[in-house]
Amino acid sequence: MSLDQRAPAAGVVADALPAPASARRQAPGRAAAVVALAPALLTLAVGLWGIRRRNTMWGDEAVTQQLAQRDWSQIWRTVQHVDLVHALYYAVMHEIFALFGTGLPALRLPSVLATAVAAAGVGMLGLRLAGARTGLLAGLVFPLLPQVQKYAQEGRSYAMVCALVTWATYALVAGVTHRARWRWAVYGCVMLLACLLHEFAVLALVAHGVTLAVSRVPRPVLRAWAATAAGVVAGLLPLALCSTGQSGQVSWIESPVRLPGFLAMAAAGMVCALAPVRGRGPVRLRALAVPMTVLPCCLLLTASLVKPLFVDRYVLYSNLGIALLLGACVDWVHRLWRSSRGAWIPVVAVLAAGAVLAALVPASLSLRTPRSRTNDVTALATAVREAGRPGDGLLYLSGKHRLWTAAYPEDTRSLTDLALARDPVSSDTLTGVERPARDIAARMLRFHRIVVVRDPAGAPVPSGPRQEAKTDTLRCHFRARATTGVSGARVTVYVRHTPSRHCG
Structure with a gap:
């Protein structure tokens, strides 16, 4: 047998050998x-x-x-x-x-x-x-x-x-x-x-x-x-x-x-x-x-x-x-x-x-757009900034929105939070501590314009004495001038007007 004939057999044997460990x-x-x-x-x-x-x-x-x-x-x-x-x-x-x-x-x-x-x-x-x-x-x-x-x-x-x-x-x-x-x-x-x-x-x-x-x-x-x-x-x-x-x-x-x-x-x-x-x-x-x-x-x-x-x-x-x-x-x-x-x-x-x-x-x-989430706090803060003027009052009908706008404090810095008594950090809370209902109503009456942040239309209306004081004062003494809808909230500008008779 020639050397060339023996080579393939050797190759087969080599292939059959186990690989090194x-x-x-x-x-x-x-x-x-x-x-x-x-x-x-x-x-x-x-x-x-x-x-x-x-x-x-x-x-x-x-x-x-x-x-x-x-x-x-x-x-x-x-x-x-x-x-x-x-x-x-x-x-x-x-x-x-x-x-x-x-x-x-x-x-x-x-x-x-x-x-x-x-x-x-x-x-x-x-x-x-x-x-x-x-x-x-x-x-x-x-x-x-x-x-x-x-x-x-x-x-x-x-x-x-x-x-x-x-x-x-x-x-x-x-x-x-x-x-x-x-x-x-x-x-x-x-x-x-x-x-x-x-x-x-x-x-x-x-x-x-x-x-x-x-x-x-x-x-x-x-x-x-x-x-x-x-x-x-x-x-x-x-x-x-x-x-x-x-x-x-x-x-x-x-x-x-x-x-x-x-x-x-x-x-x-x-x-x-x-x-x-x-x-x-x-x-x-x-x-x-x-x-x-x-x-x-x-x-x-x-x-x-x-x-x-x-x-x-x-x-x-x-x-x-x-x-x-x-x-x-x-x-x-x-x-x-x-x-x-x-x-x-x-x-x-x-x-x-x-x-x-x-x-x-x-x-x-779609997941990479703002609308992919249930609310957009950036749009909310922008809407508040565009609606407000320096010296206007700022009122949250729902406390959760205060936390959302806190992400962009520069957008609300020129406005006065009418209900806030203690801020979230000093009160160890998420939304801060609000004033008593009577104090909130009294502070609201000192302002000619108030920017109001509230839930979208159709959402459950917050209840409680403070919420009633806010909504009653707005209804009797202010008139809505413009509303901006954003994802998860509404921003409305209220302007002071003469109260109607049934408000007393």
């Missing part, structure tokens, strides 16, 4: 890096796109901006009366503002970064549960979901909660496999931190329990999870008990908020759950993703039968389950395409992708 270790590491980094970078790009939202802010963000600027002691005294559930978030934002200022980028960038961390976690979960391609696809889908895009650009705690729940879920899956005590400690600490940022993160704990139950993991694992979950609940209990005294904070919720959009995405996830998934390890992707998608929403809706509580952002972390199911379904379609079992697969895949993009692009553009 270093190469085997590096390949999974490279896959994990791609699966984590690609979604995180996409999330950063999507999150930074239009992050200033045309230099506008909405009401809840104004609360964050105002409270987080106060010092630690002032924050603590304020949350004794209101917003205790967000105390930890305000403390975090206080430090961020101290380092980077109080502008819109500093207000929203922490949420963008948290969402990027969550996207990396979704990718890593998909990698561990079903392989690198599923993980990569799930991680890339996650930042494109409308809810995720919206709250990635808000100066509130929900993106941080989502990131913590995502990585707590990853720690749970890793703990099932390795059973090391330190892994359960990590899981418990991350879950507790998520719950302290927002109490409804505890609903994810229920989803985790169902996942372990349907996965039929060994009893020692169930006992370890139960002990850890009990520790999380015990750590949350003091905050939960104290915050019940501030239940008026959610009195504005009269019916589920933005439920149809959430249900549409959850339904899409449930349809994708029908696709076969390649599983890895004792916990399967569907066993984790379906409870995470369904249970927090259902539990909050059930609680709403007693007291309305459902707001889509309270269960934002459920989107990690939706992303995993969508990523697994896209992976399944890809496998069908590669197997060439049917010529219809590429056509259906292209049409489906086109339909999804057609739905996502308008939604993504």
